Amino acid sequence: MPLIIASRRRRPDASHHEITRAACHRPFAYPIYLASHVAVAVGCFGFSPAAKPSDMKVFLLGIALFAIAFGVHVVRWRIAPPKGSAAILIRTLVAAIAVAALAALSIDYFIPDAARWFPEGVGAWCESVTLALAIAASYVMTYPAVEVESPSFLIVEFLKEAGVHGVTRQDLHERLNNAALVRPHVQDLLHEGLAVEQGAVLRLTARGRCVAFVFMSWRQMLGATKGG
């Protein structure tokens, strides 16, 4: 319980209640009282706030693996941004994390001095790789906002550009029409194989029906209406 020990530095024999009671007579007493209770709670969980850098091997390796994969993604996209990039992004990040993890494992195995920089045990290595993949998944979910213009952000930018004069709803409807907001997404559905065009009619493919089923079932489970 290092925090408790630290708070008893002035009077080693003082109990926690004595310390907090004394604190209550000073200005800002309540925050100190509250902080002392948090310190006890943290101490009870057995956490040490002054963790040594060596304790962070699992966390740091996970961050490093994702950072390498992100670097590969940036270089690949700067050379030539791929079309249908969501699937390619997932493949790029997963492959880069796997290769980086294998390289790190090899360094750990073949260079004896390097072992102190890496976590010990299969569980710890798996935790690092899972952390890297979890951050990658979070990035993949954010990526569409980077790749495609979000209507909400476009509206905010238009309003910001208009400044204090503002814009009318009609202005927004004129600038953000079906050609800008709907048709590109219909093309995306066709391009990604989620829908097909038969004559003038659009129909879902088996894959498209599957994706629609997942989201419709989930919304039904929540009791929510159609989104959009």
Add this chain to the structure above:
Amino acid sequence: MQGEFGWLATVALASITNVLVQIVCCRVFPAGGTYHSIRLGALAGLAALVVLFAVPGRAPYSGWGDVLPAVAIYVCFAYVFFHFNNMGETARRIRLLTELAEAPSGLALDELVVRYSAREIVDRRLERLLASGYASEAGGKLCAEKGSVMLVVRVIWLFRVLLFGRKRR
């Protein structure tokens, strides 16, 4: 929840708690809305994570280094789950897929646009921006208000510059 893979069970249980609490909140308090239930679910999962780390008989932790990776993995799960919900709530592609799924014989583009038009897309987003205080309306004029949404717009712009080397329009 001990052993080398104790973190996996801990994170999995916290994530399941997140999902279950969100479903229950949405069904029991539908007026609160999806975002409210997502917030409550994420907090419940985090609370479950803290409780699971404090389970008596668990191996003592040497420092934050033992806890931080599991918390980070859970936070990532909560973020991904938020986006999954958000896709159902706001994504145009998912709404188009839903409309097509409800018409087994298919839809012409014009029919699709009648069911889900740019006007509806803009109006829905405008209502959300007005409700959250990121925009205001007075005398028929809409204005941007200061808020975190501009920060998000800038961060996304930075990512675009990093990945594509220019500001895309």
